[in-house]
Amino acid sequence: EVQLVESGGVVVQPGGSLRLSCAASGFTFDDYTMHWVRQPPGKGLEWVSLISWDGRTTYYTDSVKGRFTISRDNSKNSLYLQMNSLNTEDTALYYCTKHGTSGWYGYFDYWGQGALVTVSS
Amino acid sequence: QSALTQPASVSGSPGQSITISCTGTSSDVGSYNYVSWYQQHPGKAPKLMIYEVSNRPSGVSNRFSGSKSGNTASLTISGLQAEDEADYYCTSYTSSSPYVFGTGTKVTVL
Numbered sequence: 001e002v003q004l005v006e007s008g009g010v011v012v013q014p015g016g017s018l019r020l021s022c023a024a025s026g027f028t029f030d031d032y033t034m035h036w037v038r039q040p041p042g043k044g045l046e047w048v049s050l051i052s053w054d055g056r057t058t059y060y061t062d063s064v065k066g067r068f069t070i071s072r073d074n075s076k077n078s079l080y081l082q083m084n085s086l087n088t089e090d091t092a093l094y095y096c097t098k099h100g101t102s103g104w105y106g107y108f109d110y111w112g113q114g115a116l117v118t119v120s121s
Numbered sequence: 122q123s124a125l126t127q128p129a130s131v132s133g134s135p136g137q138s139i140t141i142s143c144t145g146t147s148s149d150v151g152s153y154n155y156v157s158w159y160q161q162h163p164g165k166a167p168k169l170m171i172y173e174v175s176n177r178p179s180g181v182s183n184r185f186s187g188s189k190s191g192n193t194a195s196l197t198i199s200g201l202q203a204e205d206e207a208d209y210y211c212t213s214y215t216s217s218s219p220y221v222f223g224t225g226t227k228v229t230v231l
Contacts, residue, residue, distance in 0.1 A: 037222075044124070044222060044224055045161075045167065045222040047221065059218075059219055062122070104219070105155050105214055106157075106173070107157035107212070108212075112166065
C-alpha cells in the first residue's frame with residue numbers, strides 16, 4: 001500500500017523558514033517523480049514544485065521561485081521542501097504527491113494527508 | 122500561468138448526469154492529453170478520478186468519465202449518488218508551469 005506522510009508543518013513568522021518532509025513507502029521511491037501541491041484554507045489546489053526520480057530536474061511555480069527548494073533522499077525514501085522568506089500567502093496545507101508514470105508528464109496518483117503551514121505574526 | 126476555468130458549482134438530483142467543464146488554452150489543455158481530474162471531500166486529500174483525459178484508475182466507478190475537445194476538458198458523472206457530493210479539480214500539463222490546476226467545482230446532490 002502506497003503511503004505518503006508529511007511532517008514539519010508549524011506556525012512561522014513572516015520572513016521565516018521551514019522545511020517540510022514526506023516519508024514514502026509502499027512503492028519504489030526512486031522510480032518516480034514527486035510533487036508538492038498546496039491548498040490555502042478554503043481555497044483551491046495549486047501545484048508548487050516537482051523533482052525528477054534522480055533529483056536532477058526540478059520545477060517551481062513562479063510565486064515560489066528563488067524562495068523554495070525541493071529535494072529528495074532516495075536512500076531514505078524521503079521528499080523535502082525547504083521554504084524560505086515565507087509570507088502570509090504561503091499559508092496552506094501542503095500535500096506530497098507521487099507522480100503516476102515515469103518521467104513528469106502525467107498526473108498525481110497518490111496523495112498524503114498534508115502538512116499545515118501557517119505564516120503569521 | 123493562469124488557473125484553468127471551471128464552473129464554481131454544479132448540481133443534480135440522484136440518478137441524473139452532470140458535466141463539469143475545464144477550460145484552458147492552446148498552451149495546456151489544447152496541446153496535451155495530460156488532463157486529470159481529482160475528487161476532494163471536506164477535510165480529505167484529493168483522489169485521482171480520471172487521468173490522461175479519459176482513463177479511470179482501478180477502483181474508480183465507471184460512472185465517472187472524461188473527454189476533451191479543443192481547449193476544454195470535461196468530467197461527466199452519470200447516475201449521480203449522494204457520495205459524489207464533493208469538490209472536483211482538473212489539472213493539465215502546460216508548456217510553461219509545468220502544471221496548472223482548475224479553479225475547482227463544488228458538486229451538490231439535491
